[in-house]
Amino acid sequence: MNVMTQSCATPLAIAIRPLFPTLESTEKVQPLCYLDTAATSQKPLSVIERMQDYYLNENSNVHRGAYQLSAQATQKYEQVREQVKNFIYAQQSQQIIFTHGTTEAINMVAWGIEPQITQGDIILVDTASHHANIVPWQQLAKRTGAEVKAIGLTTDSRFDLESYRQLLTLNPKVVAVPHITNALGTVNPVETIVELAKQVNAITLIDGAQAVAHMPLNVSELDCDFYVFSGHKMYGPTGVGILYGKTSQLEALQPLMTGGEMIKTVSFEETTFGALPNRLEAGTPPIAEVIGLGKAIEFIQNNLTAEHQAEEQALLQYLQAQLKQLNGIELYGAHESNIAVVAFNLLGEHHQDIGILLDQQNIAIRCGHHCAMPLMQHLNLKGCCRVSLGIYSTKADIDQFITALKAVQELFAE
Amino acid sequence: MRLPDNSQFQYQAPDFDELVTLFSNTRSWQEKYRHLMLLGKQIPTLAKEYRVEAAQVDGCESAAWLYHQQINGKHYFIADSDTRIVKGLIAILMAYFHGKNTDELPEQAIEMVFHNIGLSQQLSPSRTNGLQHITQQMQHKFVKLT
Numbered sequence: 001m002n003v004m005t006q007s008c009a010t011p012l013a014i015a016i017r018p019l020f021p022t023l024e025s026t027e028k029v030q031p032l033c034y035l036d037t038a039a040t041s042q043k044p045l046s047v048i049e050r051m052q053d054y055y056l057n058e059n060s061n062v063h064r065g066a067y068q069l070s071a072q073a074t075q076k077y078e079q080v081r082e083q084v085k086n087f088i089y090a091q092q093s094q095q096i097i098f099t100h101g102t103t104e105a106i107n108m109v110a111w112g113i114e115p116q117i118t119q120g121d122i123i124l125v126d127t128a129s130h131h132a133n134i135v136p137w138q139q140l141a142k143r144t145g146a147e148v149k150a151i152g153l154t155t156d157s158r159f160d161l162e163s164y165r166q167l168l169t170l171n172p173k174v175v176a177v178p179h180i181t182n183a184l185g186t187v188n189p190v191e192t193i194v195e196l197a198k199q200v201n202a203i204t205l206i207d208g209a210q211a212v213a214h215m216p217l218n219v220s221e222l223d224c225d226f227y228v229f230s231g232h233k234m235y236g237p238t239g240v241g242i243l244y245g246k247t248s249q250l251e252a253l254q255p256l257m258t259g260g261e262m263i264k265t266v267s268f269e270e271t272t273f274g275a276l277p278n279r280l281e282a283g284t285p286p287i288a289e290v291i292g293l294g295k296a297i298e299f300i301q302n303n304l305t306a307e308h309q310a311e312e313q314a315l316l317q318y319l320q321a322q323l324k325q326l327n328g329i330e331l332y333g334a335h336e337s338n339i340a341v342v343a344f345n346l347l348g349e350h351h352q353d354i355g356i357l358l359d360q361q362n363i364a365i366r367c368g369h370h371c372a373m374p375l376m377q378h379l380n381l382k383g384c385c386r387v388s389l390g391i392y393s394t395k396a397d398i399d400q401f402i403t404a405l406k407a408v409q410e411l412f413a414e
Numbered sequence: 415m416r417l418p419d420n421s422q423f424q425y426q427a428p429d430f431d432e433l434v435t436l437f438s439n440t441r442s443w444q445e446k447y448r449h450l451m452l453l454g455k456q457i458p459t460l461a462k463e464y465r466v467e468a469a470q471v472d473g474c475e476s477a478a479w480l481y482h483q484q485i486n487g488k489h490y491f492i493a494d495s496d497t498r499i500v501k502g503l504i505a506i507l508m509a510y511f512h513g514k515n516t517d518e519l520p521e522q523a524i525e526m527v528f529h530n531i532g533l534s535q536q537l538s539p540s541r542t543n544g545l546q547h548i549t550q551q552m553q554h555k556f557v558k559l560t
Contacts, residue, residue: 349498350476350496350497350498352476352497352499352500353497353498353499356447356499356536357443357447357499360443360447361443382476382477382496407444411444411447411448411451412498414448
Protein backbone atom coordinates (compact mmCIF):
# COMPACT_ATOMS: atom_id res chain seq x y z
CA MET A 1 0.00 0.00 0.00
CA ASN A 2 1.30 3.42 -0.91
CA VAL A 3 1.25 5.43 2.29
CA MET A 4 1.66 8.70 0.45
CA THR A 5 -1.83 8.46 -0.97
CA GLN A 6 -3.31 6.39 1.78
CA SER A 7 -6.05 8.07 3.72
CA CYS A 8 -5.16 8.06 7.37
CA ALA A 9 -8.24 8.29 9.49
CA THR A 10 -7.90 7.80 13.22
CA PRO A 11 -11.46 7.32 14.51
CA LEU A 12 -10.43 5.07 17.39
CA ALA A 13 -7.88 7.59 18.69
CA ILE A 14 -10.39 10.42 18.36
CA ALA A 15 -12.93 8.40 20.33
CA ILE A 16 -10.47 7.67 23.11
CA ARG A 17 -9.17 11.20 23.67
CA PRO A 18 -11.93 12.37 26.00
CA LEU A 19 -10.64 9.79 28.50
CA PHE A 20 -7.39 11.78 28.83
CA PRO A 21 -7.82 15.00 30.84
CA THR A 22 -4.46 16.54 29.87
CA LEU A 23 -5.27 16.25 26.19
CA GLU A 24 -8.74 17.68 26.56
CA SER A 25 -7.90 20.48 28.97
CA THR A 26 -9.90 23.54 28.01
CA GLU A 27 -7.75 25.85 30.12
CA LYS A 28 -5.21 26.24 27.37
CA VAL A 29 -5.80 28.58 24.45
CA GLN A 30 -4.32 26.15 21.97
CA PRO A 31 -4.83 22.41 22.44
CA LEU A 32 -1.74 20.47 23.43
CA CYS A 33 -0.27 18.47 20.59
CA TYR A 34 1.42 15.78 22.63
CA LEU A 35 3.91 13.76 20.63
CA ASP A 36 6.19 12.60 23.43
CA THR A 37 4.52 9.42 24.63
CA ALA A 38 7.83 7.54 24.43
CA ALA A 39 9.03 9.77 27.30
CA THR A 40 5.85 9.30 29.27
CA SER A 41 2.28 8.60 28.28
CA GLN A 42 -0.68 10.68 29.33
CA LYS A 43 -2.97 9.04 31.88
CA PRO A 44 -6.61 8.12 31.40
CA LEU A 45 -9.11 9.33 33.96
CA SER A 46 -9.71 5.76 35.16
CA VAL A 47 -6.09 5.55 36.41
CA ILE A 48 -6.18 8.99 38.04
CA GLU A 49 -9.53 8.37 39.74
CA ARG A 50 -8.50 4.96 40.97
CA MET A 51 -5.40 6.37 42.66
CA GLN A 52 -7.38 9.22 44.13
CA ASP A 53 -9.96 6.78 45.44
CA TYR A 54 -7.22 4.71 47.03
CA TYR A 55 -5.90 7.74 48.91
CA LEU A 56 -9.38 9.00 49.77
CA ASN A 57 -10.83 5.73 51.01
CA GLU A 58 -8.39 2.86 51.18
CA ASN A 59 -4.98 4.16 52.22
CA SER A 60 -3.07 1.76 54.46
CA ASN A 61 0.12 -0.26 54.30
CA VAL A 62 0.23 -3.67 52.74
CA HIS A 63 1.27 -7.06 54.09
CA ARG A 64 1.28 -6.12 57.77
CA GLY A 65 -1.96 -4.75 59.07
CA ALA A 66 -4.03 -6.74 61.48
CA TYR A 67 -7.00 -4.66 60.43
CA GLN A 68 -9.44 -4.76 57.56
CA LEU A 69 -8.26 -1.71 55.66
CA SER A 70 -4.73 -3.06 55.35
CA ALA A 71 -5.98 -6.49 54.41
CA GLN A 72 -8.03 -4.91 51.65
CA ALA A 73 -5.10 -2.84 50.40
CA THR A 74 -2.94 -5.96 50.37
CA GLN A 75 -5.60 -7.83 48.46
CA LYS A 76 -5.91 -5.07 45.82
CA TYR A 77 -2.12 -4.80 45.54
CA GLU A 78 -1.75 -8.55 45.08
CA GLN A 79 -4.62 -8.59 42.59
CA VAL A 80 -2.58 -6.31 40.35
CA ARG A 81 0.31 -8.77 40.50
CA GLU A 82 -2.11 -11.38 39.20
CA GLN A 83 -3.30 -8.92 36.57
CA VAL A 84 0.26 -8.23 35.38
CA LYS A 85 0.92 -11.96 35.29
CA ASN A 86 -2.07 -12.46 32.98
CA PHE A 87 -1.25 -9.35 30.95
CA ILE A 88 2.21 -10.59 29.95
CA TYR A 89 1.39 -14.31 30.10
CA ALA A 90 3.75 -15.19 32.92
CA GLN A 91 3.19 -18.52 34.58
CA GLN A 92 3.10 -17.59 38.26
CA SER A 93 2.33 -14.33 39.99
CA GLN A 94 5.51 -14.61 42.11
CA GLN A 95 7.42 -14.00 38.87
CA ILE A 96 6.09 -10.44 38.88
CA ILE A 97 8.20 -8.08 41.01
CA PHE A 98 7.00 -4.53 41.53
CA THR A 99 9.82 -2.04 41.12
CA HIS A 100 9.90 1.74 40.77
CA GLY A 101 10.48 1.56 37.03
CA THR A 102 12.47 -0.01 34.23
CA THR A 103 15.75 1.55 35.34
CA GLU A 104 15.42 0.14 38.83
CA ALA A 105 14.44 -3.25 37.43
CA ILE A 106 17.57 -3.45 35.26
CA ASN A 107 19.72 -2.29 38.17
CA MET A 108 18.17 -5.00 40.34
CA VAL A 109 19.21 -7.64 37.82
CA ALA A 110 22.66 -6.17 37.14
CA TRP A 111 23.31 -6.04 40.87
CA GLY A 112 21.53 -9.29 41.65
CA ILE A 113 23.48 -11.52 39.29
CA GLU A 114 26.84 -10.25 40.48
CA PRO A 115 27.65 -13.48 42.39
CA GLN A 116 27.22 -15.33 39.08
CA ILE A 117 29.67 -13.07 37.22
CA THR A 118 33.41 -13.55 37.25
CA GLN A 119 36.35 -11.75 35.73
CA GLY A 120 36.49 -11.95 31.97
CA ASP A 121 32.79 -12.71 31.55
CA ILE A 122 31.14 -11.03 28.58
CA ILE A 123 27.93 -8.99 28.72
CA LEU A 124 26.31 -8.12 25.39
CA VAL A 125 24.29 -4.93 25.05
CA ASP A 126 22.55 -3.45 22.00
CA THR A 127 24.25 -0.29 20.67
CA ALA A 128 20.81 1.33 20.42
CA SER A 129 20.08 0.72 24.11
CA HIS A 130 18.82 3.36 26.50
CA HIS A 131 21.51 4.35 29.03
CA ALA A 132 19.50 2.44 31.64
CA ASN A 133 20.40 -0.74 29.77
CA ILE A 134 24.07 0.18 29.43
CA VAL A 135 25.29 1.84 32.61
CA PRO A 136 24.13 -0.78 35.15
CA TRP A 137 26.02 -3.42 33.14
CA GLN A 138 29.11 -1.21 32.92
CA GLN A 139 29.00 -0.80 36.68
CA LEU A 140 28.64 -4.56 37.11
CA ALA A 141 31.62 -5.03 34.79
CA LYS A 142 33.67 -2.56 36.85
CA ARG A 143 32.91 -4.42 40.05
CA THR A 144 33.61 -7.88 38.65
CA GLY A 145 36.17 -7.48 35.89
CA ALA A 146 33.61 -8.56 33.31
CA GLU A 147 33.44 -6.84 29.94
CA VAL A 148 30.53 -5.11 28.21
CA LYS A 149 30.46 -5.48 24.45
CA ALA A 150 28.12 -3.61 22.12
CA ILE A 151 26.15 -5.52 19.53
CA GLY A 152 26.46 -3.62 16.26
CA LEU A 153 23.83 -2.01 14.10
CA THR A 154 23.23 -2.49 10.39
CA THR A 155 23.71 0.47 8.04
CA ASP A 156 19.97 1.11 8.26
CA SER A 157 20.18 1.25 12.06
CA ARG A 158 18.63 -2.12 12.82
CA PHE A 159 19.88 -4.76 15.23
CA ASP A 160 22.71 -6.55 13.43
CA LEU A 161 22.09 -10.29 13.81
CA GLU A 162 25.39 -11.05 12.12
CA SER A 163 27.35 -9.00 14.66
CA TYR A 164 25.29 -10.66 17.39
CA ARG A 165 26.04 -14.19 16.11
CA GLN A 166 29.75 -13.42 16.08
CA LEU A 167 29.68 -12.05 19.61
CA LEU A 168 27.80 -15.12 20.80
CA THR A 169 30.85 -17.21 19.95
CA LEU A 170 32.51 -15.50 22.94
CA ASN A 171 29.96 -17.30 25.17
CA PRO A 172 28.54 -14.22 26.87
CA LYS A 173 27.02 -14.58 30.32
CA VAL A 174 24.34 -11.96 29.71
CA VAL A 175 22.48 -10.55 26.71
CA ALA A 176 20.51 -7.36 27.42
CA VAL A 177 18.57 -5.65 24.62
CA PRO A 178 15.58 -3.40 24.18
CA HIS A 179 12.44 -4.86 22.66
CA ILE A 180 11.82 -1.58 20.84
CA THR A 181 14.54 1.08 20.77
CA ASN A 182 13.53 4.28 22.53
CA ALA A 183 15.30 6.72 20.22
CA LEU A 184 14.37 5.22 16.84
CA GLY A 185 11.39 2.93 17.43
CA THR A 186 13.04 0.03 15.63
CA VAL A 187 11.77 -3.40 16.65
CA ASN A 188 14.42 -5.88 17.68
CA PRO A 189 14.02 -9.55 16.71
CA VAL A 190 13.77 -10.54 20.35
CA GLU A 191 12.51 -14.08 19.67
CA THR A 192 15.63 -14.87 17.63
CA ILE A 193 17.86 -12.98 20.06
CA VAL A 194 16.60 -15.06 23.00
CA GLU A 195 16.71 -18.33 21.08
CA LEU A 196 20.32 -17.80 20.03
CA ALA A 197 21.32 -16.65 23.51
CA LYS A 198 19.91 -19.82 25.01
CA GLN A 199 22.13 -21.92 22.76
CA VAL A 200 25.14 -20.50 24.64
CA ASN A 201 23.34 -20.43 28.01
CA ALA A 202 23.41 -16.66 28.27
CA ILE A 203 20.98 -14.97 30.64
CA THR A 204 18.61 -12.75 28.64
CA LEU A 205 17.05 -9.46 29.69
CA ILE A 206 14.61 -7.62 27.46
CA ASP A 207 13.91 -3.94 28.13
CA GLY A 208 10.26 -3.64 27.16
CA ALA A 209 9.72 -0.03 28.26
CA GLN A 210 8.78 1.07 24.73
CA ALA A 211 6.86 -2.07 23.83
CA VAL A 212 4.13 -2.74 26.38
CA ALA A 213 1.90 0.19 25.46
CA HIS A 214 1.87 -0.71 21.80
CA MET A 215 1.77 -4.46 21.35
CA PRO A 216 0.65 -7.66 23.07
CA LEU A 217 3.34 -9.52 24.92
CA ASN A 218 3.85 -13.14 25.89
CA VAL A 219 6.91 -13.66 28.07
CA SER A 220 6.36 -17.41 28.36
CA GLU A 221 6.51 -17.81 24.59
CA LEU A 222 9.41 -15.39 24.32
CA ASP A 223 11.18 -17.48 26.96
CA CYS A 224 13.53 -14.68 28.07
CA ASP A 225 14.97 -14.82 31.58
CA PHE A 226 13.99 -11.26 32.48
CA TYR A 227 11.58 -8.75 30.97
CA VAL A 228 11.27 -5.25 32.41
CA PHE A 229 8.98 -2.28 31.83
CA SER A 230 7.57 0.90 33.39
CA GLY A 231 4.03 1.84 34.33
CA HIS A 232 4.24 5.44 33.22
CA LYS A 233 4.91 4.63 29.57
CA MET A 234 1.79 2.44 29.41
CA TYR A 235 -0.84 4.96 30.54
CA GLY A 236 -0.13 4.20 34.18
CA PRO A 237 1.46 6.24 36.97
CA THR A 238 5.13 7.08 37.42
CA GLY A 239 7.03 5.37 40.21
CA VAL A 240 6.04 1.81 39.39
CA GLY A 241 7.59 -0.73 37.08
CA ILE A 242 7.78 -4.45 36.58
CA LEU A 243 10.58 -6.94 36.77
CA TYR A 244 9.43 -10.26 35.33
CA GLY A 245 11.79 -13.17 35.67
CA LYS A 246 11.90 -16.91 35.46
CA THR A 247 11.46 -18.20 38.99
CA SER A 248 14.89 -19.83 39.17
CA GLN A 249 16.53 -16.64 37.88
CA LEU A 250 14.70 -14.43 40.35
CA GLU A 251 15.59 -16.75 43.21
CA ALA A 252 19.24 -16.55 42.22
CA LEU A 253 19.32 -12.75 42.42
CA GLN A 254 20.93 -11.18 45.45
CA PRO A 255 18.55 -8.43 46.59
CA LEU A 256 19.70 -4.93 45.65
CA MET A 257 17.81 -3.53 48.60
CA THR A 258 17.17 -5.04 51.96
CA GLY A 259 14.81 -4.24 54.78
CA GLY A 260 11.08 -4.09 55.21
CA GLU A 261 8.85 -6.85 54.06
CA MET A 262 11.52 -8.78 52.18
CA ILE A 263 12.79 -10.10 55.50
CA LYS A 264 11.92 -13.45 57.06
CA THR A 265 13.83 -13.26 60.32
CA VAL A 266 16.29 -10.76 61.70
CA SER A 267 18.73 -11.01 64.55
CA PHE A 268 22.01 -9.19 64.93
CA GLU A 269 23.79 -12.44 64.15
CA GLU A 270 21.90 -13.35 61.02
CA THR A 271 19.06 -12.29 58.78
CA THR A 272 17.15 -14.52 56.43
CA PHE A 273 15.23 -13.28 53.44
CA GLY A 274 11.65 -14.17 52.62
CA ALA A 275 10.37 -15.90 49.52
CA LEU A 276 9.50 -14.43 46.14
CA PRO A 277 8.07 -12.00 45.30
CA ASN A 278 8.56 -10.14 48.60
CA ARG A 279 12.23 -11.07 48.68
CA LEU A 280 12.87 -8.52 45.96
CA GLU A 281 10.44 -5.85 47.20
CA ALA A 282 12.18 -4.14 50.12
CA GLY A 283 10.43 -1.37 51.98
CA THR A 284 6.91 -0.08 51.55
CA PRO A 285 6.06 -0.47 47.88
CA PRO A 286 4.37 2.19 45.72
CA ILE A 287 0.90 0.94 46.65
CA ALA A 288 -1.26 3.61 45.02
CA GLU A 289 0.87 3.40 41.87
CA VAL A 290 0.56 -0.37 41.70
CA ILE A 291 -3.20 -0.09 42.06
CA GLY A 292 -3.21 2.63 39.38
CA LEU A 293 -1.14 0.35 37.15
CA GLY A 294 -3.90 -2.23 37.46
CA LYS A 295 -6.29 0.26 35.90
CA ALA A 296 -3.78 1.09 33.16
CA ILE A 297 -3.56 -2.59 32.25
CA GLU A 298 -7.35 -2.77 32.18
CA PHE A 299 -7.34 0.29 29.93
CA ILE A 300 -4.88 -1.29 27.50
CA GLN A 301 -6.75 -4.59 27.47
CA ASN A 302 -10.02 -2.83 26.71
CA ASN A 303 -8.71 -0.41 24.12
CA LEU A 304 -5.56 -1.62 22.42
CA THR A 305 -7.45 -3.84 20.02
CA ALA A 306 -5.93 -5.23 16.84
CA GLU A 307 -7.86 -2.50 15.01
CA HIS A 308 -6.37 0.20 17.17
CA GLN A 309 -2.87 -1.21 16.74
CA ALA A 310 -3.38 -1.16 12.98
CA GLU A 311 -4.60 2.43 13.21
CA GLU A 312 -1.52 3.43 15.22
CA GLN A 313 0.74 1.69 12.70
CA ALA A 314 -0.93 3.46 9.77
CA LEU A 315 -0.54 6.75 11.63
CA LEU A 316 3.19 6.13 12.11
CA GLN A 317 3.57 5.44 8.40
CA TYR A 318 1.58 8.58 7.60
CA LEU A 319 3.91 10.56 9.87
CA GLN A 320 7.00 9.05 8.22
CA ALA A 321 5.59 9.85 4.76
CA GLN A 322 4.67 13.42 5.71
CA LEU A 323 8.14 14.07 7.11
CA LYS A 324 9.87 12.57 4.09
CA GLN A 325 8.04 15.06 1.87
CA LEU A 326 9.78 17.99 3.56
CA ASN A 327 12.95 19.45 2.13
CA GLY A 328 16.21 19.26 4.04
CA ILE A 329 15.11 16.58 6.44
CA GLU A 330 16.88 13.44 7.52
CA LEU A 331 15.10 10.50 9.16
CA TYR A 332 17.00 7.91 11.16
CA GLY A 333 16.26 4.18 11.00
CA ALA A 334 12.73 4.93 9.83
CA HIS A 335 11.25 1.61 8.80
CA GLU A 336 7.59 0.84 8.15
CA SER A 337 7.68 -1.85 10.81
CA ASN A 338 8.88 0.53 13.52
CA ILE A 339 6.66 1.18 16.50
CA ALA A 340 5.36 4.61 17.51
CA VAL A 341 8.59 6.61 17.07
CA VAL A 342 10.24 8.72 14.36
CA ALA A 343 13.66 10.33 14.78
CA PHE A 344 14.74 13.16 12.50
CA ASN A 345 16.80 16.32 12.07
CA LEU A 346 16.46 19.31 9.82
CA LEU A 347 19.79 19.45 8.02
CA GLY A 348 22.11 22.16 9.30
CA GLU A 349 19.82 23.00 12.20
CA HIS A 350 20.21 22.21 15.87
CA HIS A 351 17.59 19.87 17.30
CA GLN A 352 17.18 22.11 20.33
CA ASP A 353 16.17 25.10 18.18
CA ILE A 354 13.54 22.96 16.51
CA GLY A 355 12.18 21.83 19.89
CA ILE A 356 11.93 25.39 21.23
CA LEU A 357 10.19 26.70 18.11
CA LEU A 358 7.74 23.79 18.06
CA ASP A 359 7.05 24.43 21.74
CA GLN A 360 6.02 27.97 20.79
CA GLN A 361 3.28 26.30 18.77
CA ASN A 362 2.23 23.96 21.58
CA ILE A 363 3.85 20.91 20.04
CA ALA A 364 5.52 18.65 22.57
CA ILE A 365 8.32 16.49 21.18
CA ARG A 366 11.64 15.39 22.59
CA CYS A 367 14.89 16.86 21.30
CA GLY A 368 18.24 15.64 22.51
CA HIS A 369 20.30 12.48 22.78
CA HIS A 370 17.34 10.47 24.13
CA CYS A 371 19.53 8.82 26.76
CA ALA A 372 21.15 6.90 23.94
CA MET A 373 24.53 8.58 23.47
CA PRO A 374 26.24 5.49 22.01
CA LEU A 375 23.51 5.33 19.35
CA MET A 376 23.96 9.05 18.62
CA GLN A 377 27.72 8.45 18.27
CA HIS A 378 26.97 5.59 15.87
CA LEU A 379 24.76 7.90 13.81
CA ASN A 380 27.39 10.64 14.14
CA LEU A 381 24.85 13.02 15.69
CA LYS A 382 24.85 15.37 18.67
CA GLY A 383 21.19 14.62 19.01
CA CYS A 384 17.95 14.58 17.12
CA CYS A 385 14.23 15.24 17.36
CA ARG A 386 11.92 12.43 18.30
CA VAL A 387 8.21 12.31 17.65
CA SER A 388 6.34 9.53 19.40
CA LEU A 389 2.75 8.34 19.28
CA GLY A 390 0.30 6.96 21.78
CA ILE A 391 -3.12 5.36 21.68
CA TYR A 392 -4.67 8.87 21.62
CA SER A 393 -2.56 10.26 18.75
CA THR A 394 -4.62 11.39 15.79
CA LYS A 395 -4.07 12.42 12.20
CA ALA A 396 -4.91 15.96 13.35
CA ASP A 397 -1.91 15.82 15.73
CA ILE A 398 0.39 14.86 12.88
CA ASP A 399 -1.04 17.51 10.56
CA GLN A 400 -0.66 20.16 13.27
CA PHE A 401 2.91 19.05 13.88
CA ILE A 402 3.85 19.07 10.19
CA THR A 403 2.34 22.54 9.72
CA ALA A 404 4.30 23.77 12.75
CA LEU A 405 7.51 22.19 11.50
CA LYS A 406 7.04 23.92 8.15
CA ALA A 407 6.65 27.23 9.99
CA VAL A 408 9.96 26.50 11.76
CA GLN A 409 11.62 25.78 8.43
CA GLU A 410 10.30 29.05 7.02
CA LEU A 411 11.72 30.96 9.97
CA PHE A 412 15.11 29.28 9.54
CA ALA A 413 15.11 30.05 5.82
CA GLU A 414 14.77 33.81 6.34
CA MET B 415 43.16 27.88 28.54
CA ARG B 416 44.13 30.31 25.82
CA LEU B 417 41.93 33.40 25.57
CA PRO B 418 41.04 35.20 22.35
CA ASP B 419 42.99 38.48 21.85
CA ASN B 420 41.93 41.54 23.81
CA SER B 421 40.94 43.20 20.56
CA GLN B 422 38.41 40.46 19.91
CA PHE B 423 36.78 41.18 23.24
CA GLN B 424 36.26 44.85 22.53
CA TYR B 425 33.31 44.63 20.18
CA GLN B 426 30.07 46.58 20.39
CA ALA B 427 27.22 44.55 21.93
CA PRO B 428 23.61 45.29 20.85
CA ASP B 429 22.24 48.36 22.65
CA PHE B 430 20.24 47.34 25.68
CA ASP B 431 17.49 49.98 25.48
CA GLU B 432 16.98 49.43 21.75
CA LEU B 433 16.72 45.72 22.36
CA VAL B 434 14.03 46.14 25.02
CA THR B 435 12.04 48.38 22.70
CA LEU B 436 12.45 45.92 19.85
CA PHE B 437 11.01 43.04 21.86
CA SER B 438 8.24 45.07 23.44
CA ASN B 439 6.84 45.66 19.94
CA THR B 440 6.73 42.03 18.85
CA ARG B 441 3.28 40.57 18.24
CA SER B 442 3.86 36.90 17.38
CA TRP B 443 6.20 34.11 18.39
CA GLN B 444 7.64 34.16 14.89
CA GLU B 445 8.55 37.82 15.20
CA LYS B 446 10.07 37.34 18.64
CA TYR B 447 12.24 34.43 17.62
CA ARG B 448 13.14 36.07 14.30
CA HIS B 449 14.51 39.04 16.27
CA LEU B 450 16.27 36.68 18.63
CA MET B 451 18.00 34.70 15.91
CA LEU B 452 19.01 37.90 14.09
CA LEU B 453 20.45 39.27 17.33
CA GLY B 454 22.53 36.13 17.64
CA LYS B 455 24.14 37.00 14.32
CA GLN B 456 25.18 40.43 15.61
CA ILE B 457 27.66 39.14 18.16
CA PRO B 458 31.00 37.54 17.33
CA THR B 459 31.35 33.84 16.70
CA LEU B 460 34.06 31.82 18.36
CA ALA B 461 36.62 30.21 16.12
CA LYS B 462 36.80 26.42 16.33
CA GLU B 463 40.04 26.49 18.32
CA TYR B 464 38.24 28.31 21.14
CA ARG B 465 35.30 25.92 21.23
CA VAL B 466 37.06 23.80 23.82
CA GLU B 467 35.80 21.89 26.80
CA ALA B 468 37.55 24.13 29.32
CA ALA B 469 35.43 27.07 28.14
CA GLN B 470 32.22 25.06 27.96
CA VAL B 471 29.32 26.03 30.18
CA ASP B 472 27.84 23.13 32.16
CA GLY B 473 24.20 22.26 32.04
CA CYS B 474 23.68 22.89 28.38
CA GLU B 475 22.35 20.10 26.23
CA SER B 476 23.58 22.19 23.34
CA ALA B 477 27.19 23.27 23.64
CA ALA B 478 27.98 26.84 24.76
CA TRP B 479 31.35 28.42 25.42
CA LEU B 480 32.11 31.53 27.44
CA TYR B 481 35.26 33.70 27.69
CA HIS B 482 35.73 36.70 29.94
CA GLN B 483 38.27 39.47 30.08
CA GLN B 484 38.49 42.46 32.39
CA ILE B 485 39.88 45.54 30.69
CA ASN B 486 40.17 48.89 32.54
CA GLY B 487 37.65 47.80 35.16
CA LYS B 488 35.04 46.74 32.64
CA HIS B 489 33.89 43.23 31.83
CA TYR B 490 34.05 41.91 28.31
CA PHE B 491 32.66 38.58 27.18
CA ILE B 492 32.75 36.40 24.12
CA ALA B 493 30.24 33.56 24.09
CA ASP B 494 28.95 31.24 21.44
CA SER B 495 26.57 28.36 21.06
CA ASP B 496 25.91 25.80 18.37
CA THR B 497 22.22 26.69 18.38
CA ARG B 498 20.58 29.76 16.95
CA ILE B 499 18.25 30.44 19.84
CA VAL B 500 20.80 30.14 22.63
CA LYS B 501 23.07 32.39 20.56
CA GLY B 502 20.25 34.94 20.44
CA LEU B 503 19.69 34.63 24.17
CA ILE B 504 23.42 35.16 24.67
CA ALA B 505 23.15 38.35 22.60
CA ILE B 506 20.60 39.63 25.13
CA LEU B 507 23.05 38.84 27.93
CA MET B 508 25.73 40.73 26.03
CA ALA B 509 23.48 43.76 25.67
CA TYR B 510 23.06 43.61 29.43
CA PHE B 511 26.55 42.76 30.69
CA HIS B 512 29.16 43.28 27.97
CA GLY B 513 31.64 46.16 28.19
CA LYS B 514 30.28 47.42 31.50
CA ASN B 515 31.33 47.79 35.08
CA THR B 516 29.00 47.13 37.98
CA ASP B 517 27.71 50.71 38.05
CA GLU B 518 26.82 50.63 34.41
CA LEU B 519 24.59 47.55 34.56
CA PRO B 520 20.92 48.23 33.80
CA GLU B 521 18.80 48.84 36.88
CA GLN B 522 16.39 46.10 36.01
CA ALA B 523 17.48 42.61 37.14
CA ILE B 524 18.33 40.31 34.24
CA GLU B 525 15.51 37.94 35.25
CA MET B 526 13.05 40.83 34.89
CA VAL B 527 14.45 41.66 31.48
CA PHE B 528 13.76 38.14 30.22
CA HIS B 529 10.35 38.24 31.88
CA ASN B 530 9.41 41.54 30.27
CA ILE B 531 10.38 40.46 26.79
CA GLY B 532 8.47 37.20 27.19
CA LEU B 533 11.45 34.88 27.30
CA SER B 534 11.54 34.09 31.01
CA GLN B 535 10.80 30.39 30.41
CA GLN B 536 14.12 30.10 28.61
CA LEU B 537 15.90 31.17 31.78
CA SER B 538 14.17 28.63 34.01
CA PRO B 539 16.35 25.99 35.68
CA SER B 540 14.21 23.24 34.14
CA ARG B 541 15.43 24.16 30.68
CA THR B 542 18.38 22.28 29.31
CA ASN B 543 19.57 25.21 27.20
CA GLY B 544 22.02 26.24 29.91
CA LEU B 545 21.09 29.90 29.73
CA GLN B 546 20.78 30.04 33.49
CA HIS B 547 24.34 28.79 33.92
CA ILE B 548 25.72 31.25 31.39
CA THR B 549 23.87 34.08 33.14
CA GLN B 550 25.18 33.05 36.54
CA GLN B 551 28.75 32.85 35.29
CA MET B 552 28.54 36.32 33.80
CA GLN B 553 26.85 37.77 36.89
CA HIS B 554 29.52 36.21 39.06
CA LYS B 555 32.20 38.36 37.47
CA PHE B 556 30.42 41.50 38.63
CA VAL B 557 29.84 40.20 42.13
CA LYS B 558 33.55 39.59 42.55
CA LEU B 559 34.30 43.16 41.60
CA THR B 560 32.24 44.71 44.39
